[in-house]
Amino acid sequence: MTAESLSQLSAAHQTSGFLKVLVIAVNFPPDAEVGAKRVAGFCRYLREFGIQPVVLTVEDRFHRVLDETVPVPQGVPVVRTSFPNPLHWYRRLRVQLRRNPKVSVAPEEVPPAVPKGGFFRHQLLALLETPDEYWGWYFPAIRAAEELIHTEPIAAVLSSGPPWTSHLIARHLKKKYRIPWLADFRDPWTSNPWRRRLPQWRQHIDRWLEASCLRWADLVACVTDGMRTLFAEQYPVSAAKFVTLTNGFDGSNSTKPRTTFQSSQLLFLHLGELYGGRRIDTFCKALVDLTHAGIINPANTKVLFVGPNDAAIVAAAQQVAPELFRNNCIEFKPRVPWDEGQRLLDRADVLLIFQGDHSCGVTAKFYEYLRTGKPIFAIVTHGDLSAILKTTRSGVWADPKDPEDIASKFVDVLNLPVRSSEEVERLAQLYHFRSLTKRLAGWIRILAVP
Template identity: 25%
Template structure:
């Protein structure tokens, strides 16, 4: 059984967007599904990681077609080090930036990859007639890829699975966009069309599933996960300092302001805490976060920057505590950052800040791998950090996590393969 996977993010793309379908492709053949990958030939990736090329099976066919990206034009106006996952949301105030922001929000719908839709449909409609597959799969964001799937579904009457790694109109930064009423209506209409037309919708969490059930009943949750055995045979020496390590983009919405306040208080209240403490930030840091941290002289911060995936795993394993901060936005309950699953694999205590009744909290509770504190619960956060610090001082800072095997990428791919087979048969 062959399936065509249409994805924008593919090695050498770095960051979280590439991981999900790279891992599915890695294991799908083990379950009787042969993937063919369709991706971009000249991508404008904000992050690259050449090491991920090695994870693509040698016998996988990867088809590439060029794309015109207006991002390359807009990037002329911004500094290279200002790139973030939300792209233009990182722009500084100013007339030109505001104009670019407005134009991109209102004229590139669903996103700036819209110019890949027509040439991709033209190319793939011919390709698929000569090279038939049992189903097509699109993954977004960028959600322009779902429009490719929609048009191919209508033209060729193929089974279509639409995978949402992140929500569309519920994504964390949607409420920040300077959208006109007409533009908002177009987003909602396109989202509804995709959900109602796709034979199957795949999502990464229960909250997204509940939100989308008003459009479709054919919806399945397949979370993200972790890969490999993670080196039980590799000896890792823990940091000597009381390290709180955050992996990934730390943008303004994700800035854990109460954490910095609590750490500053503990530095002043507990003898030796300031000397022991080190906050480690691996990945891009928004200017707002840097500015706030610079105001706390007692907090030692190691700004590591972006690292290849394998080096990130090393930081995860050696950290005393793994920090996870959910974006403080209206859709926070449904946010499950991909890093949580690799945190589980690292088997270090997790300290999360976010909704205690959200999808992330459910995973932490199921696996008993850490604690989560609400965005404004400063007292509870302080108590939990004190407990972790005491365990660190007593050399008892460990985690006894359970039920994590269900999040292995191969196990998740088995679920996907079963859904694909059921969809094709129906």
């Protein structure tokens, strides 16, 4: 442990009357992944409910992208550990091999849904990523966790995934020390529709690991009711331990609800990554049809995608709407820090979500959108997201396969009624991380206090 970690633990040790919870998560600030904000949101407010979190995570250098604008919650001790990463060694070897012109290798990348590089490479990558690319953290994290358990009165363990290695670490601690364990599943593990294709042997291993974690956990938090129902159907013996704890947002409502569109140019904003089964080509086709019909004017309409994007998704969209790309009606920009993203939300008129055929899930960006009071337009099949759009009256949704439906709903979203500040505040309070953490703290106390 670092000197800073020991200092934080010493200060936390002096906190009397607090239950101590070990939080195990790969994603934690300054990690830019959206899962880090969920974990940080819970840790930020647990102390208000008499629970002191102690976070165990990886060193910053193991995160793909860092965002220093998302702060580590104050008063929360954080232990960051290193770990050997065979997948990184494999990629480093490939880089060396590529320098030899006599050796032919495929481009260095995480394999997409259709594997490249042949059968052997596909099998090797599946092995090196079992259950995920952070599996090398398992033993270093267990050593750090056991040291904490021997020096701190840890009353419960909270693990959050993906990555799934966090749950395997917590499962080990549950088995060895019989400490109450709450497993936070931010996505389904083996039944995720965006899960890339894997060898059959790997599917069996992951299914066994998932079942084992769900069996050993004392409580399993799912981010949507649909996901909770899915788990209950797949694992009926454990159904009683599944609960719903949605994603949420933190901070105050810094943006103002729309009273009218803000300028002569309408800004439609998608903030976040486009990957997996998402598609925007049918949305772009709908824009083309609306342009030809004279319903929208490309000169005063801007559709802005901000964040990493799958090149195949963008290429498909460019093919159906080349003119809208040429005149910058549709534009792509790279990922921006969180605070800059909030300023973009403030400028936008309509907020976009592309969730494809994933019916069992609500993207975390929905909750960030919700607090703005601005209309949300979701391109998604009927399911959890369409249901919450209806219950919150926060927007409309359209079939991702149907450009005509998208065009019709595009017009509808422009005519949504004005939302009062009171309505926005009421909805926002339901999904603020303080409110969500209150529920989480109640479950932790039930598990940890005999």
